[in-house]
Amino acid sequence: MARHSKFTFKEALKKLERYCAYQERCHIEVRNKLWELGIRNDEIDQIVVHLINNDYLNEERFAKTFVHGKFSIKKWGRNRIINELEQRKISKYNIASALEEIHEDAYLKSFHLLAEKKWESLASNDLLKRKKKLADYLFYRGWESDLVYAKINELTK
Structure with a gap:
């Protein structure tokens, strides 16, 4: 089934320029947006190239x-x-x-503050449950396991 766009090429181009100017976008987001608008694949490629060349997409x-x-x-x-x-x-x-934009000192400081704040907010009196909840929380947020386990050991002493 063929897709039909309600936008001309120029209208789609202007719409995507505004979309990219509003906030930084990655290529996948731009391609998905164009696909949702019903733009044809050959036109999607042309629009993406235009956005890259004009520094809307980086x-x-x-x-x-x-x-x-x-x-x-x-x-x-x-x-x-x-x-x-x-x-x-x-x-x-x-x-x-x-x-590389994240400074190691700021990274560790942020980790320690987050872990300590979460530890204090956990209501359970069961130490194993608190440790598991803290570990799960920190892992979900993407912190490294060596940091997580070291912090849990520090907090439970």
């Missing part, structure tokens, strides 16, 4: 913005950030480059 910039936001606002660890970027098909080079 995966390195997207990766750095993504890492900064997810680390500083959502308090995600490296593992979760890497997984999310890989799902968006960001290159390993861009992922590594973006992760």
Whole structure:
């Protein structure tokens, strides 16, 4: 079944320029948006090339913005950030480059504050349940296992 777009090529191009100018996007998000709009595959390629050439679409910039936001606002660890970027098909080079933006001191400080805050909020009197809940919480957020287990040992002493 053929898809029919209600947008002309120029209208779709302008719409995607605004879409990319509003916030950083990765190539997958842009392609999905164009697909939702019913744009044909050959036109999708032309629009993506235009967006890259005119600096509306830049995966390195997207990766750095993504890492900064997810680390500083959502308090995600490296593992979760890497997984999310890989799902968006960001290159390993861009992922590594973006992760360099996180300073190790800030990373560890954020981890310790997050773990301590969560530990204090856990209501259970059962030590094993508290330890498991804290570990699950930190792993879900993408923190490394060596950090998690060291912190749990520190908090339970």
